Amino acid sequence: MKAIVLHHYGPPNILTVREIPRPEPVGDEVLVKVQATAINDWDWAYVRGKPYIYRLIFGLLRPRVSVLGAEVAGTVEATGPQAKKFRRGDRVYGDISEAGFGGFAEYVSVREDALTHMPRSMTFEQAAALPHAALLAYQGLVGAGKIQRGDRVLINGAGGGVGTIGLQIAKQYDCEVTGVDRESKLDALRSLGFDQVIDYKQVDFTRNREGYDLILDAKSSRSIFRYPGALKPGGRYVSVGGSVPRLLELLFLGPVIGKMTGKRLKILALKPNQGLEEIHRLFESTSIKLLIDGPFGLEDVPAALERFGRSDHIGKIVIVTNASGEGRQ
Numbered sequence: 507m508k509a510i511v512l513h514h515y516g517p518p519n520i521l522t523v524r525e526i527p528r529p530e531p532v533g534d535e536v537l538v539k540v541q542a543t544a545i546n547d548w549d550w551a552y553v554r555g556k557p558y559i560y561r562l563i564f565g566l567l568r569p570r571v572s573v574l575g576a577e578v579a580g581t582v583e584a585t586g587p588q589a590k591k592f593r594r595g596d597r598v599y600g601d602i603s604e605a606g607f608g609g610f611a612e613y614v615s616v617r618e619d620a621l622t623h624m625p626r627s628m629t630f631e632q633a634a635a636l637p638h639a640a641l642l643a644y645q646g647l648v649g650a651g652k653i654q655r656g657d658r659v660l661i662n663g664a665g666g667g668v669g670t671i672g673l674q675i676a677k678q679y680d681c682e683v684t685g686v687d688r689e690s691k692l693d694a695l696r697s698l699g700f701d702q703v704i705d706y707k708q709v710d711f712t713r714n715r716e717g718y719d720l721i722l723d724a725k726s727s728r729s730i731f732r733y734p735g736a737l738k739p740g741g742r743y744v745s746v747g748g749s750v751p752r753l754l755e756l757l758f759l760g761p762v763i764g765k766m767t768g769k770r771l772k773i774l775a776l777k778p779n780q781g782l783e784e785i786h787r788l789f790e791s792t793s794i795k796l797l798i799d800g801p802f803g804l805e806d807v808p809a810a811l812e813r814f815g816r817s818d819h820i821g822k823i824v825i826v827t828n829a830s831g832e833g834r835q
């Protein structure tokens with residue numbers, strides 16, 4: 507089968523398209539014919555082995571994983587002897603980042619508990635774009651952020667997968683939502699439904715004193731001391747990602763500063779695939795609109811990763827693996 511293979515850390519152009527043996531499902535694994543996959547931050551960090559501290563997880567000298575790709579949507583081709591959840595032909599999807607990656611290939615063999623049946627109305631492209639970003643947004647806003655009806659919400663880093671889906675989750679709670687991102691993305695964000703938009707290069711949203719009940723941050727880059735002032739009394743700040751020093755600050759100082767200010771400052775550790783049923787419900791009842799960048803072909807993965815790294819995308823970059831276009835249905 508065709509796969510995009512990683513041998514050592516470096517820029518995305520070190521990835522090569524190779525013919526490798528098709529995996530066999532063992533134990534509780536299922537073999538999935540990948541129809542669509544998506545680019546996300548894990549892939550971008552893994553290819554380069556940066557930030558360096560991540561090499562404690564990825565492999566100190568060489569990457570542990572040779573085929574990346576954390577989100578997959580496809581059809582079950584075969585099942586391992588202990589697999590019970592799926593049958594051949596089932597349409598499945600999921601975040602497989604804790605099950606060995608492998609989405610940048612024509613087939614992947616993966617633990618069945620990392621996969622879920624796709625709702626009937628969902629296309630493979632949509633399914634590939636959903637699990638990681640949608641659950642970061644859902645677990646951030648609803649779980650850690652305890653979103654309330656009518657809250658004033660701000661999403662920092664609004665133009666990526668988390669922000670564009672997070673907006674639509676917040677709108678389910680009749681919230682007024684402000685999106686912060688680069689100027690060139692603001693028109694698209696307005697059209698998607700953000701009530702206000704802010705260009706982060708021009709305006710520092712933390713200067714808006716007591717402006718928000720809830721801040722969801724996909725790109726924490728400020729000192730932790732800046733956030734409490736932007737929150738209303740009892741407000742919540744939840745980071746889903748950002749620079750490593752800022753995240754460490756949040757982890758260690760967040761609880762103390764929260765106690766001192768009466769506000770909550772949290773960092774979210776994603777629980778892959780937890781809450782997908784709720785995302786299904788939202789998708790089917792309100793037609794979550796997914797902003798898909800692409801789709802690109804499997805051989806375009808290195809270029810798509812470069813695109814992600816330059817942050818030229820809006821929403822999720824999707825890769826359609828099956829050349830016949832079957833991946834769209």
Ligand SMILES: NC(=O)c1ccc[n+]([C@@H]2O[C@H](COP(=O)([O-])OP(=O)(O)OC[C@H]3O[C@@H](n4cnc5c(N)ncnc54)[C@H](OP(=O)(O)O)[C@@H]3O)[C@@H](O)[C@H]2O)c1
Pocket residue numbers: 546547548639642662663664665666667668669686687688691706724725727745746747748774775776777816817818821
């Ligand atoms: N918590 C967890 O367990 C977990 C797991 C996996 C990933 N993550 C994290 O979750 C986040 C994923 O978000 P995503 O997929 O939506 O990311 P994304 O697609 O990269 O989008 C992020 C957006 O933020 C913008 N941005 C960059 N710097 C900014 C700044 N200083 N202020 C405001 N906006 C800024 C980017 O635009 P420009 O760069 O063009 O300006 C881009 O539009 C990442 O931070 C990732 O590391 C967390």
